[in-house]
Amino acid sequence: QELLTRRLDEGAIEGLHLTEGAYTVSVDYSREAADYQLTWRPATPQPANHNEREPNDTMARATELAEQAEARGVLGVQDVDYFRFHVLNEAQLYRVQAVGQGVTGLRVYSGGGTLIAQERGSGRIRMDDLLLLPGAQYFVVEGEGEYAVRAIPLGPAPTAEIPSGM
Numbered sequence: 001q002e003l004l005t006r007r008l009d010e011g012a013i014e015g016l017h018l019t020e021g022a023y024t025v026s027v028d029y030s031r032e033a034a035d036y037q038l039t040w041r042p043a044t045p046q047p048a049n050h051n052e053r054e055p056n057d058t059m060a061r062a063t064e065l066a067e068q069a070e071a072r073g074v075l076g077v078q079d080v081d082y083f084r085f086h087v088l089n090e091a092q093l094y095r096v097q098a099v100g101q102g103v104t105g106l107r108v109y110s111g112g113g114t115l116i117a118q119e120r121g122s123g124r125i126r127m128d129d130l131l132l133l134p135g136a137q138y139f140v141v142e143g144e145g146e147y148a149v150r151a152i153p154l155g156p157a158p159t160a161e162i163p164s165g166m
Contacts, residue, residue, distance in 0.1 A: 056082050059113060059138055070150035073141070075102065081141045083149065087132045091157035096139055097126040100147030111136035131157050 027038065052073025056063045062082035065071060069085035087094075096117075098106045106125040107118040110133070119125045141149050 052081055052083075058082060059084075059109070062138055068150075069152075070148070072146070072148045074146050075100075075141065075144050077144060079144070083139050083141075084136055085139075085151055086136055087134050087153075089134060091131060091133050093154040093157055094130045094132050095126065095128045095152040095154055096130060096150070097124070097152075098139075098141050098147055098149040099124045100143065100145055102145030103141060103143040103147050105140075105142030106149075107140040107142075108132075109138040109140070111138070129154065 025038065051063065051065075051071050053063050055061050057080055059082055062084040063071065063073075065083050065085040067086075067088075069083070071083055073081050075081060096106065096108055101123060103121070103123060103125060105118065105120050106127065108116045108127065108130060110116055116132070116137075117127050117130055119127055137151070139149065139151060141147055
């Protein structure tokens with residue numbers, strides 16, 4: 001099972017959290033005489049408010065968030081970060097926002113993988129009044145660099161009123 005894929009000419013994959021076990025690393029290169037160096041270093045401790053965990057590049061590997069659905073993380077080159085949170089009890093309206101100098105995109109998916117909303121932008125992206133049903137929900141941050149993201153419940157979804165006389 002593939003954990004992570006990157007296309008890099010140079011650079012590092014930071015914040016990779018691996019559980020105990022055996023792993024295979026595959027390095028492909030296009031030039032016959034290409035030199036490369038692969039180095040493993042213990043990660044430096046994350047700041048207390050940083051809760052993104054690599055690999056989280058797919059829904060299956062999304063970082064699980066607590067009831068207060070907010071996170072801080074770092075996007076590397078060609079990186080996206082997936083987060084999972086849960087809507088409890090009844091349908092709710094939500095605001096989902098991402099802030100960071102290099103943030104370029106934000107997407108929200110249902111637990112079944114259906115795209116609910118997406119926005120492109122720069123620096124700060126915010127989506128309001130998203131109707132989310134009970135259960136697992138996902139959001140995806142795109143860009144490069146440090147960011148903060150959160151999903152804020154705005155209250156129960158409005159109910160449809162049936163006109164009188166019907």
